[in-house]
Amino acid sequence: MLQLIKKDLYIHKLSWLIYFAMLVFFMYFNKDIFFVIALMSAIVTMYSFYYDEQANGHKLWNSLPFTRSEIVSARYFSLLVVTLIMTVVTVTVEFVLHGGWNTVLWQELVGSFVLLLISGSIFFPLFYTFAQRNAVFILVILSILFVIAGVHVLYYSYIWLIENTMIVQSMGEGLFWSTATAVSLVSYGISWGLSIKIYKAKELL
Template structure:
């Protein structure tokens, strides 16, 4: 399974310069690191997923000594790894560019991981059932709406996101975090099992 995760990283090595450049641009205009890590983690995971749909790659994957359960599981486990890597990279760049302290609170880690897990809980089963090109169209559309909204309707949107994150960080009740964590884990596990079932029933 480790090789499957490494595969997802290697197939995007040519995209790394684009990731680096655009993350730097976002940080220079003071976009929240939480937002950056969330978006880029999703983009990275979905780019890796879409590559498996090209040129009958799924047929090749299923001819290798991996079970379908392992192929699906590599995506769900990889989501944690990719998010962690983007988190480290983004906060390090934020320190170098803006002089912000490289201090990631456990609440911030929970927030980012929770957002990614919630998003992937819905995206991955849909992608296994259908094609990622439909999600790509939706993603491009949402990005376009975001750019229009930020430039014309809600110019302080990034500040509002940052304020929302700060409110989350200010919550002191550990029970709320515990309940939210359990709910997200249950959702993610259910999505994981659903994706395995969908993929195992597919014919390539």
Template sequence: MLNLILKDILIQKNILIIYIATIILYLMVNVPSVYIVFIYSIVFVLSAFSNDEKDNANILLNSLPYTRKEIVSSKYIGALIFTGLFMFLTYLFDFLLNGNQVAVLWKEVLLIMGLVMIVISFILPISYKFKTKYLTIAIMGLFGVYMVIINYFVPNLNKQIRTVVQNFMTVQELQLYLIVSLLIVVLYIGSWMLSVRIYKRKAF
């Protein structure tokens, strides 16, 4: 399974240079690290998934000595590894560029991991059931709805989202973090099992 995760990294090794360059650019204009890690982690996972859809790659994957469960599991485990990688790079560059003596807060780590896991929990089953092109259409539609909302109904939505994030970072109840973390883990595992079931039934 480790080789499947390494495959996703190696296929995108040239794009990684672009990722790193743009991360540095965003840090220079003070884009919050949480947003950077979240966006790049999701983009990386989606890119890895879309590569498997090209040129009958799934037929090749299924001819290799891996079970379909292992193929799907590599995406879910890889998503967490990629998030950790982008988190490390982002905070490292933030320290080198801005001189921020940042000890990464465990709350921030939980927030990033939690957001990525929630999004991946919905994205991967949809991608396995259909194709990423349909997911792209759905994302574009949601973005259109989002733009309508912030322009006509809730102009300060972005500010409200930032406030929610800030409130999360200031909560002191450890029990609340444990409950939310547990719910996210259950959602992630449930999505994982659903994706395995969907992929096992697909014919290539």
């Protein structure tokens, strides 16, 4: 399975330079870390689905000694690895450009992680269900738009909860984000199992 994770990273090749250039561009113009990590991780991960479908990669991976569970699991692990890479790079660029980090950095990092898990939970099973080229392209676009919209929805929902309710104050920021992380991890695990079930039952064309 490690080879499949490496494959998901290697297929981007020189595109990594474009991704990092985009990341620096966003950071230079003071885009939120939350937005940058979520968007760039989504782009990298969803491109992997699109690349595999364009290259009929699913046929190749199934002809090699990998189980379908391993193929699906590698994709779920890949999202976590890509998110980690983008987080480290973004935090480093933030420090270089601005000489430090703001006090809510940890909330932005957790927020981006939660959003990506939710996005993956929703769209990964859809990719394995509707794995045709046109459908995959549409799902890639929808998933990226979902992340962009999700950044704003999550941010303003959090602000609304702080200003209009006592939920965050009574729970405390740490417990609130820990709960959000736990819920997103559970949904990611359920989605993981569902995707494996879908892919095992799928006929490859």
